[in-house]
Amino acid sequence: MTTLKFEKRLTTPTYVKWSVPVGSLMLALAAGGVLLIAVGVNPFTAYGAMIEGAYGGRTALTETLVRATPLILTGLSVALAFRMLFWNIGAEGQLVMGGVAASGVALFLPEAAPSIPQSPWVYLPLMGLAALLAGALWGLVPALLKSSLGVNEIITTLMFNYVAILFYQYLFTDPWKDPAGFGFPGSAEFGQFAWLPRFSGRLNFGILVGVGSAVFLWLVFSKSKWGYEIALIGENERAARYAGVSVFRNIVLVMVVSAGLAGLAGFAEVSGISHKLQQGLAVGNGFSGIIVAWLAKLRPLRVIWVAILLAGLFVGGDQIQITLGLPASISQVLQGAILLFVLGGDIFSRYRLRLIRGDGS
Amino acid sequence: MTDQLPVAVRMEGITKRFPGVLANEDVDLEVRTGEIHALLGENGAGKSTLMSVLCGLYRQDEGAISLLSNGGLRRVDIGSPRHAIELGIGMVHQHFKLVRTQTVAENMIIGMDGVPFRLDMSQVAADIRELGERYDMLVDPTAAIWQLSVGEQQRVEILKVLYRGANTLILDEPTAVLTPQESGQLGSALRAMVAEGKAIVFISHKLDEVISFADRVTVLRQGRNVATLDVGSTNKHELARLMVGRELATGVPKGDRELDQPVLVVDGLEALGDRGLPALRGVDLTAMRGEVVGIAGVAGNGQQELAEAITGLRRITAGKVTVRGVDCTGKTPRQMIEAGVCHVPGDRLGVGLAGNLPVADNLAMKTYRRRPLARGPFLDRKKMGSQAKRMIDEFGVLTPGPATPARNLSGGNQQKAILAREISAGRDFESGAVLVAAYPTRGLDVGAIEAVRARIVAERDRGTAVVLISEDLDELMMLSDRIAVLHGGQVMGVVEPASTTIEEIGLLMAGERRS
Numbered sequence: 001m002t003t004l005k006f007e008k009r010l011t012t013p014t015y016v017k018w019s020v021p022v023g024s025l026m027l028a029l030a031a032g033g034v035l036l037i038a039v040g041v042n043p044f045t046a047y048g049a050m051i052e053g054a055y056g057g058r059t060a061l062t063e064t065l066v067r068a069t070p071l072i073l074t075g076l077s078v079a080l081a082f083r084m085l086f087w088n089i090g091a092e093g094q095l096v097m098g099g100v101a102a103s104g105v106a107l108f109l110p111e112a113a114p115s116i117p118q119s120p121w122v123y124l125p126l127m128g129l130a131a132l133l134a135g136a137l138w139g140l141v142p143a144l145l146k147s148s149l150g151v152n153e154i155i156t157t158l159m160f161n162y163v164a165i166l167f168y169q170y171l172f173t174d175p176w177k178d179p180a181g182f183g184f185p186g187s188a189e190f191g192q193f194a195w196l197p198r199f200s201g202r203l204n205f206g207i208l209v210g211v212g213s214a215v216f217l218w219l220v221f222s223k224s225k226w227g228y229e230i231a232l233i234g235e236n237e238r239a240a241r242y243a244g245v246s247v248f249r250n251i252v253l254v255m256v257v258s259a260g261l262a263g264l265a266g267f268a269e270v271s272g273i274s275h276k277l278q279q280g281l282a283v284g285n286g287f288s289g290i291i292v293a294w295l296a297k298l299r300p301l302r303v304i305w306v307a308i309l310l311a312g313l314f315v316g317g318d319q320i321q322i323t324l325g326l327p328a329s330i331s332q333v334l335q336g337a338i339l340l341f342v343l344g345g346d347i348f349s350r351y352r353l354r355l356i357r358g359d360g361s
Numbered sequence: 362m363t364d365q366l367p368v369a370v371r372m373e374g375i376t377k378r379f380p381g382v383l384a385n386e387d388v389d390l391e392v393r394t395g396e397i398h399a400l401l402g403e404n405g406a407g408k409s410t411l412m413s414v415l416c417g418l419y420r421q422d423e424g425a426i427s428l429l430s431n432g433g434l435r436r437v438d439i440g441s442p443r444h445a446i447e448l449g450i451g452m453v454h455q456h457f458k459l460v461r462t463q464t465v466a467e468n469m470i471i472g473m474d475g476v477p478f479r480l481d482m483s484q485v486a487a488d489i490r491e492l493g494e495r496y497d498m499l500v501d502p503t504a505a506i507w508q509l510s511v512g513e514q515q516r517v518e519i520l521k522v523l524y525r526g527a528n529t530l531i532l533d534e535p536t537a538v539l540t541p542q543e544s545g546q547l548g549s550a551l552r553a554m555v556a557e558g559k560a561i562v563f564i565s566h567k568l569d570e571v572i573s574f575a576d577r578v579t580v581l582r583q584g585r586n587v588a589t590l591d592v593g594s595t596n597k598h599e600l601a602r603l604m605v606g607r608e609l610a611t612g613v614p615k616g617d618r619e620l621d622q623p624v625l626v627v628d629g630l631e632a633l634g635d636r637g638l639p640a641l642r643g644v645d646l647t648a649m650r651g652e653v654v655g656i657a658g659v660a661g662n663g664q665q666e667l668a669e670a671i672t673g674l675r676r677i678t679a680g681k682v683t684v685r686g687v688d689c690t691g692k693t694p695r696q697m698i699e700a701g702v703c704h705v706p707g708d709r710l711g712v713g714l715a716g717n718l719p720v721a722d723n724l725a726m727k728t729y730r731r732r733p734l735a736r737g738p739f740l741d742r743k744k745m746g747s748q749a750k751r752m753i754d755e756f757g758v759l760t761p762g763p764a765t766p767a768r769n770l771s772g773g774n775q776q777k778a779i780l781a782r783e784i785s786a787g788r789d790f791e792s793g794a795v796l797v798a799a800y801p802t803r804g805l806d807v808g809a810i811e812a813v814r815a816r817i818v819a820e821r822d823r824g825t826a827v828v829l830i831s832e833d834l835d836e837l838m839m840l841s842d843r844i845a846v847l848h849g850g851q852v853m854g855v856v857e858p859a860s861t862t863i864e865e866i867g868l869l870m871a872g873e874r875r876s
Contacts, residue, residue, distance in 0.1 A: 005420075005440065225740045228722065228729055235715035241674060242704070242712050243726035244695030 006351045016349050024345030028338040035333060039326070046320055050334075053319025054312035060319070062201035066273065068304075068311035070095065072210035073265035074289025075296060075303040076217055081258040083221070083298050084234045086251060090142065090157030091262040092286025093164030094135040098263025099270045100168050101134030102127040103277035106194035106270075107176065107187055118193045127194060128209070128267050135263015136256040138164060143255030147248045165282045172277045186278030196272035206268030210304070213261055217300035230254060262286060291339060313338060366393040367429060369529055369560035370415065370450075375424035377410055384410040387424075388586045390579055392529065394429065397551055397561045399575035399592070401568075401604055403806035407584040408564045409455075412531045415562075416452040417445035428529075443472075451527030453518045455534045455804065456710070459506045465489065465517050466502040469524050492520050496550040508636050510661040512543045519550075530554065531562045534804055536570055539832075542659060548574050566604070566806045568597045580604055601807070622650040624793045624826035625671070625702075630680035632670045640666040642850040643680065648826035650793040653817065655841030655858075656830040657866055663850035664830045665707060668799045671828065672704040673697035685792055698727055701790035703783035707799035707830070709772065713779045716768030720760050720778060721749035723767045727786035756781035757812065773809025776801065780816050787825055796820055799830040814840060834863055848872045 009016075033043035054064050074091040081088035105127045110118055116126075142156035171187075178188040196204040221227040232240040233250055241247055269281055292310055296302035317331035370392040377385040385407045392398045400408045413419045415426065417439040427434040428448055439445050445452075459468050466485045470476050486502035493499040498516045506514060515535060522530055532551075536544040551561055551574065565571055571578050572592060579589040580603040587603050627646040634640030640663050648654045658664055669675035671682055673694040681690045684700045692700065706712040714723050725745045728734050733744050749763035758777045760770055767775060780801070787794030798817060802810040817840060821827050831837050837844050838858045846853045846869035853869040 223740060223742070224738050225729060225735055226738065228725070228740050231718060231722070232715055232726070235717045236711075238708075238712045239715045239726070241694060242672075242706060244673075244693065244698045244730075246693070246695070 020349045024341045028341035032334045050316030054316035062203040068307040069206040070265040070285040071307035075292030077258045077261040078289045078293035079298040087154045093161035094138045094259040094262035095266040096164040097138040098131035098135040098266030099281045101130040102267040105130045106190035131263040131267030132260040136260040139255045139259020147251040204272035206272035214300045369394040371427045396576040399571040399578040400564045402581035406581040417442045449528040451522030452531040461507040529560045533564045625795045626683040628681040652842045653827040655837035655844040658847035701794040703787040703796045705798040714767045719764045721763035724749045752781040773805045797828045
C-alpha cells in the first residue's frame with residue numbers, strides 16, 4: 001500500500017521558492033487553456049493577447065501601472081494590519097472614505113475658504129491629508145471596539161465597507177451631484193489645481209505615493225522600534241504585554257495607519273484618474289489588496305511587484321474581452337484560476353508531499 | 362515481576378534524522394502491558410522524538426514498530442496521529458493541545474470520528490465523570506479550559522486519551538507542571554490504569570519520580586538507548602550517571618550577606634484571578650537587597666497572580682507595591698521594567714518568548730527601547746545582533762545563532778535566554794534590582810537546572826532581591842534565605858530554611874497558619 005503524506009518543511013530550499021509559484025502559474029494557465037479550448041479560442045492566442053494587453057507597449061504598460069496604484073496602497077494597508085494579526089478587511093470602505101474626503105476638499109474648500117491659494121502645491125497635500133484622516137477615522141472605530149471591548153474586527157471592518165460604499169453612492173447621486181451634469185450621477189469635475197500631475201497616459205503621481213508608502217512601511221518593519229513591537233504583538237501578544245508593549249495603543253496606531261494608507265488609495269483614484277466623485281471608486285481594490293498582501297507575504301517592497309503583476313492580470317483580462325471578443329466572465333474565470341493556483345500552490349513551499357511505500361502489513 | 366507480562370509495544374532499531382541532527386539512533390524499546398515504563402534522559406536526548414514516532418507525528422527513517430494485537434505482536438506502519446489513536450496509542454504532550462475557549466467535554470470530542478450529527482453533550486459529560494471517578498481524576502466537564510489550572514488541564518488531556526480508547530498511554534513529562542501532591546495523585550491514577558492492563562510510557566528527567574512511579578526504565582543519552590533496567594534493581598546514582606554520563610554536583614554555595622535594605626515591599630496586596638475571584642487576599646512580603654525569598658505553595662494558591670501583580674501585568678485591587686522606596690502600585694508593565702523589576706515568567710513559550718522570532722529579537726525585549734539599541738524611533742538591528750551574541754556567550758545559551766527562532770531552542774536554552782535577558786536588564790540598577798522568577802527550573806534537565814540555580818544565586822550575591830516561586834521544595838530550601846508559604850492567596854507564614862523542615866512547610870501549604 002502506498003500512501004501520500006504532507007510533511008512540514010523545516011526549511012524552504014531556494015529552488016522551491018521559485019519553482020512553486022512558476023509551476024502554479026503553469027498549471028493555472030493549463031487549466032484556463034482547457035476552458036478557452038472549450039469556448040473555441042486558441043489558448044496561446046488568448047494568453048498572448050493578455051500579455052500584449054498588459055505589458056506590450058507604452059499605453060498598455062501605463063494602464064497596468066494605473067491599475068496597480070490603488071492595489072499597492074491597499075496591499076500595504078492590509079499587510080500592516082495583518083502583521084499584527086489584526087484582520088482588517090475594510091480597506092475597500094477606507095479607500096472609499098478617503099476618496100470622499102479628498103473630493104470634498106476639492107469640491108467645496110475653494111468656495112468655503114477662497115483665501116487658500118488654488119494651487120496644486122496647496123490642494124494636493126490637503127486632499128491627501130483629508131483622505132488619510134478619513135480612512136484612518138473609518139479604521140479607528142473598529143480598532144477601538146476591538147481594543148476596548150474585544151469586538152471581532154473581521155465583522156466590523158467588513159460591515160463598515162458597506163456603510164462607506166452606500167454613503168459614497170448617496171453623495172454622488174444626490175447632494176454632491178453636479179447640477180450641470182445632465183442628470184448623470186457624479187459630482188462636478190475638480191478644478192485643475194486638484195489633479196495629480198500625469199506622466200504619460202493616465203499614469204500619475206499616485207504611483208509615487210504608493211511606492212513612497214511602501215518604502216515607509218519597509219523602514220517601519222525593518223528599522224524601527226514600532227515595527228519590532230508590531231512583530232512582537234503579531235507573534236505573541238502575551239509576550240508583548242510582558243515586554244511592556246501597550247497592545248491597546250498599538251492596535252489603534254496600526255489601524256489608523258493601515259486605514260490611512262487605504263484612504264490614500266482613494267485620494268489617488270479621484271485626484272489622479274476620475275477628477276470627480278463618481279461610480280467606479282468601489283471596484284474591489286480593497287479586497288484585491290488582501291490578495292496582494294498575502295502573495296507578497298506581507299512584505300512592503302514585494303507588495304509593489306505583486307500589485308503590478310496582479311494589475312497586469314486585470315488589464316490583460318480586460319484586453320482580451322476587446323481584442324478577442326470574449327465575454328467578461330471568461331476573463332474573470334482566467335483571473336480567478338491564476339490566483340487560486342498561485343495562492344493554493346503556496347502550501348507546497350511550506351509542506352512537501354512524501355510518497356510512503358508501506359510493506360503491506 | 363513484569364517479565365511475564367505480554368509485550369504491548371516493541372520498537373526496534375528506530376533511527377530518526379532531522380537536518381543536521383541525529384535525534385534517534387538505533388533505539389530499541391519494549392513496553393509491556395500492565396507496566397509503567399519510564400523513558401529517562403536529558404533534554405535533547407531524543408525521548409520526545411522517539412515517542413513522536415510512536416504516536417504517528419514523525420515517521421522513523423529506519424526501524425520497525427510492532428504492537429500487541431489479538432494475543433500476538435504485529436508489525437504496524439503508523440501513518441498519522443489519528444492512525445495511532447485507532448491502534449490504541451495516545452499521547453499527552455507537555456504543551457497541552459486543548460482549545461482554551463471550549464469546554465472540557467467539547468475538547469474530548471474535537472476531531473473524533475463517529476461523533477453523531479446531533480450531539481448529546483450530556484452523554485459525553487457523563488462519560489467523562491465516570492472516567493474521572495474510575496481513576497480519581499475529577500474535572501468539571503462543563504468548565505471551559507481557560508478556567509482550569511494547569512494540573513486540571515493535564516487531567517483533561519489524559520482523560521481525552523482514555524476516552525478515545527487508548528490502551529498505551531504516552532505521557533511527556535507529566536509532572537513538570539504539577540505540585541508534589543498532584544504528582545502523587547497522578548501516580549495513583551496511573552497505577553489504577555496499569556492494573557487494568559494498560560501500558561504507560563512516562564517521559565521524565567526527574568530521577569525521584571522515575572524511582573517512585575515506574576516499574577522499568579529505559580535511559581536515553583544523545584539519541585541512543587543506554588540501558589533498560591528494572592527500577593527495583595537500580596538507584597538514583599546509577600540512573601543519574603547513565604543519563605548525564607558523569608557525576609553531578611549537588612547544592613549551590615551561597616555567599617554571606619547583610620539584610621538591611623528592603624528593595625521590594627508588598628503590603629496588603631489584593632488582586633483577582635482569571636476567573637474574577639479573589640486570588641490574592643492581603644499578601645505582605647519583603648525582599649531585601651541580596652536576598653532570595655522563596656514562595657512555596659500548592660499550584661493555584663496565588664503564586665502566578667503574585668508574580669503578575671508585582672510586575673504590573675495584573676491589576677492590583679488593593680494594597681501597595683513599593684520598589685526601593687518608590688510607590689509602584691498600579692504601574693504598567695513598562696513602568697515596572699523601568700523601575701528595575703525583572704521577571705522570569707512561569708510560562709516560557711506562552712509569555713516569556715515569542716517563539717517564531719529570532720533569538721536576538723527575544724533577547725532585546727527589555728532593552729529595545731533604550732540606547733544603544735534604539736535611536737529615536739529607529740532600532741539598530743546590528744547592535745541588537747551584537748547584544749545577542751554577548752548574552753549568548755556569557756550565559757552559555759546553546760543556539761545555532763542569534764537568527765534562529767527561539768522556538769527551536771531546547772527548553773533549557775530557552776530558559777537560559779530568558780534569564781540572560783532579565784538579568785542583563787537588572788544590571789543597570791546599581792541599588793538593587795528585583796528578579797521575580799516563577800518556576801525557573803520547571804521542565805529542565807539536570808544540567809540546565811544546575812546552571813539556572815547558580816545564576817539565581819549569583820544574582821542574589823550581586824545584590825538583587827530575588828522572589829523565587831517554585832513547586833520544588835528541595836529547590837526552595839537550597840536557594841532561599843527565607844520562604845513565604847502561600848495558601849488561598851495569603852501568606853501562611855515565613856520560615857527560614859535553616860530552622861524549618863519540609864513537614865512544617867507542608868503544613869503551611871495545607872493552610873495551617875503559623876502562630
